[in-house]
Amino acid sequence: MRRVSRIAVAGVATATLTAALAACGGTSNDAADSGDGKSKGIALAYDVGGKGDQSFNDAATRGMEKAASEFKYGSKAVEPTDGESDADKVQRLQTLAKAGYNPVVGVGYAYAPAVAEVAEKFPKTTFGIVDDETIDKKNVADMVFHEEESSYLAGVTAALTTKSKTVGFVGGVDIPLIHKFEAGYKQGVADTNPKVKVVSQFLTEKAEDGGFASPDKGKTAAEGQIEDGADVVYHAAGLSGQGVIEAASAAKVWAIGVDSDQYSQDALKAYKQYILTSATKDVEGAVYNLAKSVQDGKPETGVVRASLKTGGVGLADSNPDFKGNAKLQAALEKATTGINDGTIKVKTS
8 A cells, every 4th residue: 555645734725625615514623734744634525414314424424533533633524515516526525635634535425436536636645435446546445335234134133023024124215335235134034034024115216316315205215114014114315214213213113223323323312212223334433444544654545345244334232122132132143153154145236
């Protein structure tokens, strides 16, 4: 891995950044640049849903905040805008790189074209992208996860928890990434109890239509599945998943969250009694590890893949009803062993 020199920040660039990101709804915790060539800090460009999704973006935020605290430097997080183009994403990433942030992370696969373009222009800056592995550049880390593995465990959980023998899946957008969640979940259910039916729905065909950012859509979808008999509903829908969890709580059935431990999220505490577990992926750790690698002078590059074996994906155990279920925990331990030793091969589609 190549060593990345860090960019000093000029006052004019800082002023430009402040003005530009204020217009885009950016938030920051900037440390003054020392002028010694070190990174100004870490920057995130959020995916659809932005900060406060209690899921994917918030996990990235925690990684950013941990890095900023530990390395005693600044941070910047910028919200997306409705209907934005790849050109808007390019401008956002360029502004952050020009200001001296290193690394700069695009939080979500939608940033792939922009990261590929901007990384060419700023070869001394390390860029990260979450959930995409198509960018092959010396200064880009493609941070990806085996979501199908944790989803398989969610399927085992649903199959052993359901009393109606019907469970649900709500995907935010009908894309290959979310197909991984669905495939793993369905396989976990079928391998555990083939008599359990899975009802499945994707909220939108395109992300720009709100599949990851519309709690009302998630709520309506979950209500429909619950009416069809589902008493466990798993979502992979970002901010829309809040609606899924709300619907499950209202119907007094189980929800399974995603990405972050949603049982422990303050914004969801009114519904936590009905959040059985969450299929987590360590976006927080991936973002922090990238920042640390830059700080150590050995930046991560290429595909950085997290799995059940590495601890990068898994199931949250904050809910005592989940953690204290001995039969379920034994089944999950057996499934985890099978996935890790290769005797269980989890599908991705």
